[in-house]
Structures are given as structure tokens and as C-alpha cells.
Amino acid sequence: MSRNEALFAAAQQHIPGGVNSPVRAFGSVGGTPRFFTRGEGAYVWDADGKKYIDYVGSWGPLILGHAHPAVIEAVTRTAQNGMSFGAPTEGEVEIADLLCDMLPSLGQVRLVSSGTEATMSAIRLARGYTGRDKLIKFEGCYHGHADSLLVKAGSGLLTFGNPSSAGVPAAVAADTIVLPYNDVAALEAVFAEQGSQIAALIVEPIAGNMNLVQPSKEFVAAMRKLTQEHGAVLIYDEVMTGFRVGLQCAQGLHGITPDLTCLGKVVGGGLPLAAFGGKREIMSKLAPLGPVYQAGTLSGNPLAVAAGLATLQALREPGFFAALSARTQALATGLTQIGQQWPTELQISAQSVGGMFGVYCSPTVPHSYQEVMNSNRSRFNAFFHAMLNEGVYLAPSAFEAGFVSAAHDDDDIQYTLFAANRVLQQMA
Numbered sequence: 006m007s008r009n010e011a012l013f014a015a016a017q018q019h020i021p022g023g024v025n026s027p028v029r030a031f032g033s034v035g036g037t038p039r040f041f042t043r044g045e046g047a048y049v050w051d052a053d054g055k056k057y058i059d060y061v062g063s064w065g066p067l068i069l070g071h072a073h074p075a076v077i078e079a080v081t082r083t084a085q086n087g088m089s090f091g092a093p094t095e096g097e098v099e100i101a102d103l104l105c106d107m108l109p110s111l112g113q114v115r116l117v118s119s120g121t122e123a124t125m126s127a128i129r130l131a132r133g134y135t136g137r138d139k140l141i142k143f144e145g146c147y148h149g150h151a152d153s154l155l156v157k158a159g160s161g162l163l164t165f166g167n168p169s170s171a172g173v174p175a176a177v178a179a180d181t182i183v184l185p186y187n188d189v190a191a192l193e194a195v196f197a198e199q200g201s202q203i204a205a206l207i208v209e210p211i212a213g214n215m216n217l218v219q220p221s222k223e224f225v226a227a228m229r230k231l232t233q234e235h236g237a238v239l240i241y242d243e244v245m246t247g248f249r250v251g252l253q254c255a256q257g258l259h260g261i262t263p264d265l266t267c268l269g270k271v272v273g274g275g276l277p278l279a280a281f282g283g284k285r286e287i288m289s290k291l292a293p294l295g296p297v298y299q300a301g302t303l304s305g306n307p308l309a310v311a312a313g314l315a316t317l318q319a320l321r322e323p324g325f326f327a328a329l330s331a332r333t334q335a336l337a338t339g340l341t342q343i344g345q346q347w348p349t350e351l352q353i354s355a356q357s358v359g360g361m362f363g364v365y366c367s368p369t370v371p372h373s374y375q376e377v378m379n380s381n382r383s384r385f386n387a388f389f390h391a392m393l394n395e396g397v398y399l400a401p402s403a404f405e406a407g408f409v410s411a412a413h414d415d416d417d418i419q420y421t422l423f424a425a426n427r428v429l430q431q432m433a
């Protein structure tokens with residue numbers, strides 16, 4: 006039995022499913038999850054000492070790579086002065102100022118400890134600000150596990166949602182309307198019928214939780230136009246895309262000013278820090294100023310703030326995103342070229358935006374949740390495990406995006422493409 010297998014068996018004694026977050030259990034791809042013991046730059050090592058090029062990067066946070074010296078130094082220096090105070094600290098002022106400077110749509114920002122907290126709080130704030138209850142989200146988008154967001158499309162397109170998880174009251178799910186991503190007509194129909202009841206629309210402005218799916222220009226414009234017209238709050242959930250797809254996030258690529266933005270992952274540099282922010286008029290409704298309650302013992306934790314500051318300061322360096330985007334694009338282009346040389350049913354395709362990419366077991370990249378669901382999942386699972394054997398760690402699900410860090414170099418990309426070519430030959 007390998008060390009990974011022994012640890013997974015032991016983990017299942019006292020941790021449900023042996024993991025502290027379901028996607029880590031390899032349920033989607035099968036096999037034994039790898040227990041990592043060390044990360045450095047673009048690489049991780051598992052409990053059996055095997056080295057991998059890491060394209061998950063803790064699901065996005067590690068845009069600088071593992072154990073970046075500047076981040077480690079900032080966190081250890083900060084820890085010498087204490088871990089947490091439950092009182093304001095200077096670092097929180099510094100990172101709030103920095104985030105509001107980097108992202109023009111942020112008039113004010115509130116720090117929290119996870120993306121789930123950020124989106125849950127933003128939705129409550131939007132409901133408190135508008136006095137309305139209904140929420141629009143899109144099928145295939147994931148915004149964390151707050152009750153209002155664990156909802157799947159209702160029976161009829163325009164009707165209320167149904168819980169997608171046990172334990173979510175039907176009454177809560179009923180206020181969430183789930184629409185098809187990139188479907189402008191559906192959006193127009195809902196606003197025409199229920200616009201005055203919609204508190205907020207929350208969207209992954211570039212989807213990454215149904216694998217990478219890009220929005221159409223029309224869809225981007227319609228979301229901003231319709232929320233504006235009907236007085237609904239437009240929430241850009243940039244927990245994954247924030248400072249991952251570009252220096253001004255997806256909203257910068259879209260030229261859109263959302264009313265609220267949720268951030269996470271990269272902004273914490275690998276420690277538990279997330280945030281939500283936006284228009285001052287809306288943010289001023291938050292306790293202790295206003296009637297919308299929101300709180301957190303470890304919100305703005307000094308160590309997490311130190312890791313976030315070090316990460317944000319590094320990715321602001323001139324040329325950072327140009328280099329990261331070019332390297333990620335080289336990976337996507339290479340995977341597509343390798344993937345297209347096979348008969349249609351064996352083809353893979355890929356695309357990238359900034360430092361995130363999608364690889365699909367389908368001849369073309371998907372533009373909707375339905376198209377993603379049509380990709381060949383069993384082939385993806387075979388591809389995933391074969392690449393794992395080659396020392397390449399992709400996201401263990403056909404429905405997750407991948408991430409390149411500043412630490413990945415051209416040799417890593419070339420090796421990955423060489424391995425993909427060899428794997429596809431074996432699979433053919």
C-alpha cells in the first residue's frame with residue numbers, strides 16, 4: 006500500500022470522506038487522492054515522494070507559486086508579533102486601500118475568511134439595500150456553499166429554484182432563480198416578469214466551476230443593463246477570476262463596473278482571506294454603520310493580510326500578467342494543437358484567459374453548461390490519471406479550471422505538452 010493510500014484510509018476514520026472539501030476526494034475522477042507534503046514554486050511532492058507540476062495551485066490562490074520567499078517572509082515576520090487580535094490592525098487599512106486602488110469599482114471593502122463568506126455577505130447586503138428577496142444565479146456557476154446558492158434550476162425556467170443540497174430549506178431555495186449561462190433571452194424574460202422583485206444577480210464573470218466558460222459580449226452587456234434598469238445589484242463573483250485573469254480582474258477585461266465584487270483565493274495568497282466590496286452607498290448599509298449584519302472572529306487576520314499584501318504587491322510588478330498570460334496561452338495552444346490531431350471522438354481542446362485555463366475532452370471549447378456536460382467525462386478521467394502518472398497534476402475534475410503560476414517556466418509547459426502527446430497516443 007502506498008503512503009497516499011494509507012493516509013487516505015486513516016483520514017476516513019475521523020474526517021467525512023477523508024477530506025475537508027469534497028472535490029479533494031477524487032470522487033469525480035476516481036482513484037486515491039494525493040496527500041501533498043511540500044510545495045515549492047510550480048511543484049508539489051506527494052506522500053510517496055513523487056513530484057508533480059501543479060496546475061491546481063490550491064484552486065487558484067498560489068499565483069506566485071508555492072512557498073514564494075516574499076510571502077513566507079511576510080507571514081513569518083508578522084507571526085512574530087502575534088497571530089490575531091480581534092481588533093483593528095494597520096495591515097487591514099493597507100490592504101483595503103490597496104484593493105480599492107487596484108479595482109476602481111471598490112468604493113469600500115470588507116475582509117472575510119472565505120469566498121463563501123464573501124458571496125453570502127454580498128447577497129445579504131444586496132437584499133438589505135434593495136429590500137427585495139429574489140436572487141438570480143446561473144447553472145454551472147458555483148459561489149460557495151451558502152444556502153441561497155446551493156440551488157438548481159427550477160422545473161420551469163422562470164420559476165423558483167430547488168435545493169441542490171440536502172439541508173437547504175425549500176423556502177430559501179424558492180427565492181433563487183437559476184438561469185442558463187450566456188442566455189440573454191432567458192435573462193430578459195425574467196427581468197420583464199419579475200424585475201421589481203430581484204435583489205441581485207450574482208455571476209462568475211468568466212465561469213471556472215463548470216470548467217472555463219467565457220461569457221458572450223451580449224451576455225455581459227445584458228447583465229449590466231438589466232440590473233441597472235430594474236434597480237437590482239450586479240454582483241461579480243471574482244473569487245476565482247480576481248487578480249487571476251488580469252490586474253483589474255474580469256471586470257477590467259469586460260469594461261463593466263459591477264455594484265459589488267467578491268474576491269478570494271489570490272487576494273489571500275494561500276491563507277484564509279477573502280473580501281467583498283463595491284459602491285459606498287451599498288457598503289454603508291453594513292454593520293456597524295447600517296442595518297445589515299455581518300461579522301467574523303478572524304476577518305482581516307494579520308497573517309492572511311500579510312500573505313495577501315505580499316502577493317498583490319508582486320503581481321502588480323510591470324509585465325507580470327503579460328508573462329503569465331503568454332505562458333498560459335502557450336499551454337492552451339499547445340494542448341489544442343496536440344489534441345486536434347486525433348479522430349474527433351479522441352480530440353481535446355483548451356483555452357485560457359490570463360493565468361487560468363480550461364482543457365476539455367471535446368473537439369471544441371464549450372460556450373454553455375450544456376456543451377460542457379456533453380464533453381467526454383470518462384476520457385477526461387483517463388487523461389487525468391495518465392497525466393498524473395507523468396507527474397502533471399491537473400484539477401481532479403472535468404468541471405474545474407486549471408491555473409498557471411508565475412513560477413511555471415517554459416520547460417514546465419514543454420514537459421506538460423510532451424506528456425499530453427504521449428498520453429493521447431497511449432489512449433488512442
Ligand code: KE4
Binds near residue numbers: 027122149244245270
Ligand atoms: P471558498 O468558500 O471555497 O473559499 O470560495 C467559494 C467560491 C466562491 N466563488 C467562486 C467563483 C469559487 O470558485 C469558489 C470556490 N472554488 C472552489 C473550486 N473551484 C474551491 C475548491 C473547493 O471547493 O475545495
